[in-house]
Amino acid sequence: MSPPELRVIERCQVSPPPGAVAESTLPLTYLDLIWLKAGTVERLFFYPFAGVSTSHFVDSIVPSLKASLAVTLRSFYPLAGKISRSPTREDGFDIHYADGDSVSFTVAEHGGDFHELSGGGPRLVNMLVPLLPELPRDGGDGLRLLALQATVFPDRGLAVGVSVHHASCDGSSSMRFVAAWAAAAASAGAAQVAPPVLERSFISDPDDLYTFFYKGISTDQTIETMLHQTTSPDAVLESFTIAKKHIDKLKELATGGAAGASFHCSTVVVAYAYAWVCHVKTRRPKNDKGKHAFMGFVADCRGRLKPPVPAAYFGNCLSGCLVESEIGDLTGKDGVATAAREIGKSIEAFKEGPFKAFTEELPKRYQALVAEQPLSVAGSPKFKVYDVDFGWGRPSKVEITSIAKTSAMAVAESREEEGGVEIGLVKPQAEMEAFEKEFYGGLQLLQ
Structure with a gap:
């Protein structure tokens, strides 16, 4: 049952224009296979829109969204297809598209407080769930890859929900799709974003990593069991911003003010380091002597493979970085510098061997990682999510x-502001309050 605040107006399917795309099959590469059991990545885009009525939304905005989506799917047609077992390879999986395949599109009206739901303060996760589309269940003919939802808050704003199965593509690819759809909607014409590169031969596999990862998804030791955790009923989502002036201070702190640091002290490195330290302090056990904390994040391999993969390549092209440090070192007075140094070292190791973390470190440390619930990262400042404009202005x-x-x-x-970083976290209410205290208290010390 839908919550009483949400009224579903329409559920429909949107396809590329009839006959515009030939039937095709794209094999999953080993970089896609890693994420086969990882589920969906879900994003919500909130747009203030004073004075928008439900009738205007249904009569004018929704038709434009559907038409521009159909145009965009002409280039991004794999997202309208399905993942299924390959008929030619026993351990293979393909994305198969046939004329008429479609994307689920839900149109809804919400009677809740738009400004509360779209604010940066703590909000119960369950309050946001109605705004998210669910992927249609596998009916035996394959795994669906994309679902979309547009929701109007009468006289206040709009929300666009996007659910993409991770096995179909990574964040770079999915945000390229969203940006293309928005540009097409805003211009009421063809997509203004460069078309995706779908050619799979760019992902070579001389070391047969496909077989290695296939064995992983056939056992309990998969990325799914490490990532998927239980969320408490009182879990809240809250956003935190590290301003550019604080980023600059953190860089000074991480390098001791020295110009010749042993690692590239980037904005991402210090943002990760600061958030990780706050997270560890919040969850610090009473007896932490000798205990370790872990952090994991993915990095784009497009420029690291040989030969390099085009920036517009559509699919997954990620590998992992794994960071470990003693809790006592992270919670000491030099904790941020320690965290930044360890994160920087892992990035340098990634540059030398992009798949070492996935093929060597993760299998050896798997049990410890599952037990310790490492902090992981989703998204990237490079995706420019706040530039996504469907013609209603930038998202709030x-x-x-x-x-x-x-x-x-x-x-x-x-x-x-340019150069600042926004982070979002989901935690139980009490733990979020403790994190908030650590986060803002630390920033005050940087003044």
């Missing part, structure tokens, strides 16, 4: 709501 808030299932930290660029 963008959330990665799927972090409620993974306890990951969502990361994006700051909406307010």
Whole structure:
């Protein structure tokens, strides 16, 4: 049953224009296979829209969204297809598209408080769930890859929900799709974003990593069991911003003010480091002597593979970085510098061997990682989520709501200023209050 605040107006399917795309099959690469059991990545885009009525939304805005979506799916047609077992390879999986395949599109009206739901303060995760589309269940003919929802809050605003199965593509690819759809809607014409590169031969596999990862998804030792965790009923989502002036201070702190640091002290490195330290302090056990904390995040491999993969490549092209440090070192006075140094070292190791974390470190440390529930990361400031404009202006808030299932930290660029970083977290209410105290207390010390 839908919550009483939400009224579903329409559920429909949107396809590329008839006959516009030939039937095709794209094999999953080993970089897609990693995420086969990882589920969906869900984003919400909130747009203030004073004076928008439900009738205007249904009569004018929804038809434009559908028409521009159909145009965009002409280039991004794999998202309208399905993942199924390959008929030619026993351990293979394909994305298959046939003419008429479609994307689920839900149109709804919500009677709740738009400004509360789209604000940065703590909100119960369950309050946001109605705004998210669910992927249609596998009916035996394959795994669906994309579902969308547009919700009007009469006289206040609009929300666009996007659910993408991770096995179909990574964040770079999915945000390229969303940006193309928005550009097409805003211009009432063809998509203004460069078309995706669908050619799979760019992902070579000389070491047969496909077989390695296939064995992983056939056992309990998969990324699914490590990522998916139980969310408490009182879990809240809250956003935190690290301003550019604080980023600059954190860089000074992490390098001791020295210009020749042993690692590249980037904005992302210090943002991750600061958030990780606050997270560890919040969850610090009473007896932490000798105990370790872990952090994991993915990095784009497009420029690291040989030969390099085009930036517009559509699919997954990620590998992992794994960071470990003693809790006592992270919670000491030099905790941020320690965290930044360890994160920087893991990035340098990734540059030398992009798949070492997935193929060597993760299998060896798997049990410890599951037990310790490492902080992981979703999103990137590079995705420019606040530039997504469907013709209604920039979003006032963008959330990665799927972090409620993974306890990951969502990361994006700051909406307010160039060089700042926004993070989102889902935690039980009491733990979130403790994190908030650590986070803002630490920033005050940087003044």
